[in-house]
Amino acid sequence: MTRLFGELQQRNFACCDVQSATQCSILTTLAREGDQTLTALTRTLNLDKAWLSRSTDDLVEQGLLAKTPHPGDRRALLLRLTDAGQSAARDLDAQLNTQSARVLARLPEEDRAAALRLLTSLGAALQAELNGEAGCGC
Numbered sequence: 001m002t003r004l005f006g007e008l009q010q011r012n013f014a015c016c017d018v019q020s021a022t023q024c025s026i027l028t029t030l031a032r033e034g035d036q037t038l039t040a041l042t043r044t045l046n047l048d049k050a051w052l053s054r055s056t057d058d059l060v061e062q063g064l065l066a067k068t069p070h071p072g073d074r075r076a077l078l079l080r081l082t083d084a085g086q087s088a089a090r091d092l093d094a095q096l097n098t099q100s101a102r103v104l105a106r107l108p109e110e111d112r113a114a115a116l117r118l119l120t121s122l123g124a125a126l127q128a129e130l131n132g133e134a135g136c137g138c
Helices: 002-014 021-033 038-045 049-061 083-105 109-131
Strands: 065-070 073-081
Touching: 002 083, 021 038, 021 049, 021 065, 021 073, 021 083, 038 049, 038 073, 049 065, 073 083, 083 109
Parallel strands: none
Antiparallel strands: 065 073
């Protein structure tokens, strides 16, 4: 299930106006969570900092992202979506929502409400696990 979902997401990201799935993830994360430092975004996305730095540099070159001084730490920069970046993130979000609606529409009508309830509950359970202090579980 995870593999199929990941494959579908990769296919959708290929339609994104930016060049990679990482860049799409950066756009959607900053649109959802607001400005972040590179270090914070690295933690949020669980990606290599050097890889993420190159990806953010590419987004700056494309005019989708700006790096601005952090008001509380002059050594750090905040990553902020430009107007064009916000527009690209909205477009991507709409594409992802359309994709989700298409997938749900393939379910029998009586199963859709149950699937939505289950996904909502699963999302809440996953978030609770992330917010907990259980450690890595290894």
